[in-house]
Amino acid sequence: xxxxxxxxxxxxxxxxxxxxxxxxxxxxxxxxxxxxxxxxxxxxxxxxxxxxxxxxxxxxxxxxxxxxxxxxxxxxxxxxxxxxxxxxxxxxxxxxxxxxxxxxxxxxxxxxxxxxxxxxxxxxxxxxxxxxxxxxxxxxxxxxxxxxxxxxxxxxxxxxxxxxxxxxxxxxxxxxxxxxxxxxxxxxxxxxxxxxxxxxxxxxxxxxxxxxxxxxxxxxxxxxxxxxxxxxxxxxxxxxxxxxxxxxxxxxxxxxxxxxxxxxxxxxxxxxxxx
Amino acid sequence: xxxxxxxxxxxxxxxxxxxxxxxxxxxxxxxxxxxxxxxxxxxxxxxxxxxxxxxxxxxxxxxxxxxxxxxxxxxxxxxxxxxxxxxxxxxxxxxxxxxxxxxxxxxxxxxxxxxxxxxxxxxxxxxxxxxxxxxxxxxxxxxxxxxxxxxxxxxxxxxxxxxxxxxxxxxxxxxxxxxxxxxxxxxxxxxxxxxxxxxxxxxxxxxxxxxxxxxxxxxxxxxxxxxxxxxxxxxxxxxxxxxxxxxxxxxxxxxxxxxxxxxxxxxxxxxxxxxxxxxxxxxxxxxxxxxxxxxxxxxxxxxxxxxxxxxxxxxxxxxxxxxxxxxxxxxxxxxxxxxxxxxxxxxxxxxxxxxxxxxxxxxxxxxxxxxxxxxxxxxxxxxxxxxxxxxxxxxxxxxxxxxxxxxxxxxxxxxxxxxxxxxxxxxxxxxxxxxxxxxxxxxxxxxxxxxxxxxxxxxxxxxxxxxxxxxxxxxxxxxxxxxxxxxxxxxxxxxxxxxxxxxxxxxxxxxxxxxxxxxxxxxxxxxxxxxxxxxxxxxxxxxxxxxxxxxxxxxxxxx
Numbered sequence: 001x002x003x004x005x006x007x008x009x010x011x012x013x014x015x016x017x018x019x020x021x022x023x024x025x026x027x028x029x030x031x032x033x034x035x036x037x038x039x040x041x042x043x044x045x046x047x048x049x050x051x052x053x054x055x056x057x058x059x060x061x062x063x064x065x066x067x068x069x070x071x072x073x074x075x076x077x078x079x080x081x082x083x084x085x086x087x088x089x090x091x092x093x094x095x096x097x098x099x100x101x102x103x104x105x106x107x108x109x110x111x112x113x114x115x116x117x118x119x120x121x122x123x124x125x126x127x128x129x130x131x132x133x134x135x136x137x138x139x140x141x142x143x144x145x146x147x148x149x150x151x152x153x154x155x156x157x158x159x160x161x162x163x164x165x166x167x168x169x170x171x172x173x174x175x176x177x178x179x180x181x182x183x184x185x186x187x188x189x190x191x192x193x194x195x196x197x198x199x200x201x202x203x204x205x206x207x208x209x210x211x212x213x214x215x216x217x218x219x220x221x222x223x224x225x226x227x228x229x230x231x232x233x234x235x236x237x238x239x240x241x242x243x244x245x246x247x248x249x250x251x252x253x254x255x256x257x258x259x260x261x262x263x264x265x266x267x268x269x270x271x272x273x274x275x
Numbered sequence: 276x277x278x279x280x281x282x283x284x285x286x287x288x289x290x291x292x293x294x295x296x297x298x299x300x301x302x303x304x305x306x307x308x309x310x311x312x313x314x315x316x317x318x319x320x321x322x323x324x325x326x327x328x329x330x331x332x333x334x335x336x337x338x339x340x341x342x343x344x345x346x347x348x349x350x351x352x353x354x355x356x357x358x359x360x361x362x363x364x365x366x367x368x369x370x371x372x373x374x375x376x377x378x379x380x381x382x383x384x385x386x387x388x389x390x391x392x393x394x395x396x397x398x399x400x401x402x403x404x405x406x407x408x409x410x411x412x413x414x415x416x417x418x419x420x421x422x423x424x425x426x427x428x429x430x431x432x433x434x435x436x437x438x439x440x441x442x443x444x445x446x447x448x449x450x451x452x453x454x455x456x457x458x459x460x461x462x463x464x465x466x467x468x469x470x471x472x473x474x475x476x477x478x479x480x481x482x483x484x485x486x487x488x489x490x491x492x493x494x495x496x497x498x499x500x501x502x503x504x505x506x507x508x509x510x511x512x513x514x515x516x517x518x519x520x521x522x523x524x525x526x527x528x529x530x531x532x533x534x535x536x537x538x539x540x541x542x543x544x545x546x547x548x549x550x551x552x553x554x555x556x557x558x559x560x561x562x563x564x565x566x567x568x569x570x571x572x573x574x575x576x577x578x579x580x581x582x583x584x585x586x587x588x589x590x591x592x593x594x595x596x597x598x599x600x601x602x603x604x605x606x607x608x609x610x611x612x613x614x615x616x617x618x619x620x621x622x623x624x625x626x627x628x629x630x631x632x633x634x635x636x637x638x639x640x641x642x643x644x645x646x647x648x649x650x651x652x653x654x655x656x657x658x659x660x661x662x663x664x665x666x667x668x669x670x671x672x673x674x675x676x677x678x679x680x681x682x683x684x685x686x687x688x689x690x691x692x693x694x695x696x697x698x699x700x701x702x703x704x705x706x707x708x709x710x711x712x713x714x715x716x717x718x719x720x721x722x723x724x725x726x727x728x729x730x731x732x733x734x735x736x737x738x739x740x741x742x743x744x745x746x747x748x749x750x751x752x753x754x755x756x757x758x759x760x761x762x763x764x765x766x767x768x769x770x771x772x773x774x775x776x777x778x779x780x781x782x783x784x785x786x787x788x789x790x791x792x793x794x795x796x797x798x799x800x801x802x803x804x805x806x807x808x809x810x811x812x813x814x815x816x817x818x819x820x821x822x823x824x825x826x827x828x829x830x831x832x833x834x
Contacts, residue, residue: 090670094601098598
């Protein structure tokens with residue numbers, strides 16, 4: 001418990017004019033944690049991840065990555081982190097191999113290591129079949145895999161992933177998950193946002209939920225579960241928004257999430273004409 | 276069973292009618308919805324004006340064709356009809372390509388998600404083609420010929436109508452077939468770029484037609500005549516020649532020949548129709564034009580490729596420079612921009628050779644200025660890159676921000692690329708000037724290089740500021756207008772006035788004192804100042820890029 005966090009924020013705030021997208025967030029992510037950062041659409045997830053990776057300046061607050069102040073030591077921090085941002089940040093008119101080589105060298109690898117890791121990553125991500133294909137011609141899923149490869153080519157200690165599994169096929173998703181779990185086993189920290197709660201539940205040891213710019217839950221899955229179960233009566237529903245949780249069952253992350261952000265699923269009763 | 280079949284046919288017919296009505300309604304709504312914006316309303320106004328111009332062209336042309344057809348038939352020269360029909364064919368086929376110029380057109384393949392029969396799809400494509408201005412004008416001109424022929428030879432009306440209808444059908448199908456195949460080629464990035472380059476080169480080559488015909492025309496007249504003599508019978512077996520032949524032999528009358536010409540014309544219609552059918556059927560069956568299919572044929576290339584190394588510079592500088600060069604080499608439009616100075620030298624040279632002796636070209640009269648002018652033009656063309664140096668990176672700008680590399684190094688690498696291009700282009704321009712206008716004098720060459728040493732750093736410095744303050748996303752693979760931001764255009768213009776003004780003043784002073792080396796000296800002093808300004812700005816780039824990161828990321832990552 002006494003370990004210094006790999007990611008920590010204090011009072012992290014970002015305003016766009018009158019609108020506060022992120023409102024005084026305090027986060028602590030310890031080494032070796034697979035951290036899921038959840039929230040409904042427009043809650044402030046991407047804004048937070050952009051601030052944590054130096055893509056966006058905070059209005060106020062402090063960010064420390066690996067014990068270094070991001071504002072004061074941006075280059076030192078960036079050298080040790082990997083990022084797959086929302087827009088993937090690819091150079092469309094390079095081939096996959098050229099892009100990875102480029103990424104490796106930008107992160108300070110020597111020419112030989114960059115070339116060797118490029119080949120290994122292309123093979124691992126199953127992108128080696130079409131070496132002359134430009135990134136702009138890749139499918140969405142292939143671009144995601146390439147962005148992931150570029151983010152890990154320098155062996156980062158902290159990895160930030162914004163929706164990494166979106167558009168990725170099941171086989172590739174399995175490969176990526178295995179890679180990420182391997183990184184965690186070797187002591188890396190992964191900060192991930194995703195709308196696919198099953199994936200987060202399966203992969204992440206710790207979760208934070210952001211809603212309307214504020215952190216509304218933060219802890220291990222068990223801690224979150226205990227917190228929600230303590231406040232909610234048991235009932236006969238499926239726990240998807242009727243205000244109860246099914247008796248005798250362990251709450252899923254989806255149920256916790258819906259309880260925490262106060263959402264409920266719409267039913268298809270109104271669209272009875274649908275076959 | 277027969278009843279069920281009949282019922283199915285009725286349902287199909289009703290469904291087809293409903294679908295075609297729905298498509299017509301869709302086109303109408305798309306048009307009406309464009310009027311919601313001021314831009315759309317202005318578009319309507321310009322469309323009305325253009326339609327008026329088309330109407331005048333169509334009706335005037337039809338009248339002209341009618342009169343000409345009447346005259347040639349009255350004068351017993353019906354063979355001349357072939358010339359008019361060739362004009363119609365060339366206009367009908369070339370005009371849509373010129374007018375479209377790769378602009379977006381309604382994509383009928385979008386309709387394929389609906390349960391549309393192949394017959395309906397084919398019809399829709401033909402209907403789109405029939406409403407094209409080229410078809411309307413071509414149709415009117417053909418009608419004009421029909422009227423002219425009918426007035427001259429009234430008995431020929433039914434026959435001429437049949438022949439000209441076949442000719443019109445041929446044109447309509449050919450236009451649609453060309454478009455369908457062009458669509459196919461434009462669907463893939465690689466073929467799209469090749470087509471784009473070919474198209475622009477074709478447009479540019481028109482610039483040379485005048486000068487070249489003026490230059491060679493007088494000498495090559497016998498050869499041109501021989502060429503025409505060979506061409507004349509050959510055109511007779513092509514659709515315009517066949518249509519004319521069918522009408523001509525209907526006049527005499529020699530019906531077996533006329534019928535065989537018409538039969539051959541129909542054969543062309545069938546062949547072209549089949550070509551269109553092949554393409555549309557492939558579209559209808561949902562062909563896969565993804566780049567994956569095209570690229571899968573490429574051999575596997577597993578050998579390790581090392582990145583570039585630039586002695587004296589940090590690895591990130593070499594890496595970004597390598598990336599910039601690769602981007603440039605893959606951008607047809609950018610490469611084309613960069614060869615423009617050489618092309619303009621050619622145009623000026625041939626234009627001057629063609630012009631009358633009292634108005635010989637400016638550069639021919641003052642060949643000493645050819646190299647400075649070419650160098651200045653080269654630098655001007657380079658501003659496309661230097662004034663918006665992050666434009667082509669698009670979403671990649673986020674990578675730069677996320678990477679542990681300072682913007683100073685990134686910008687330096689980009690400027691080194693620009694300087695490298697400028698060096699190569701200046702060398703090529705010197706060789707071109709030497710070949711076309713005679714070798715530039717040593718003092719002029721040196722002064723020009725000194726001028727570039729002054730102008731390039733100051734342009735790069737301002738370009739770096741503009742790249743950060745008014746970025747604009749650019750698609751390097753796209754032809755056509757991609758406007759720079761208004762601020763960039765304005766500052767660029769002002770800077771060019773200053774730079775050119777300073778350069779001209781230096782040359783003027785040198786001429787005034789009768790010593791060209793004065794210009795070199797002056798420009799070298801100015802180069803020292805401009806290099807210092809460049810250095811100062813380069814050292815502030817990191818701070819500026821950090822301050823402007825949100826704007827840069829938002830503007831360049833926009834989809």
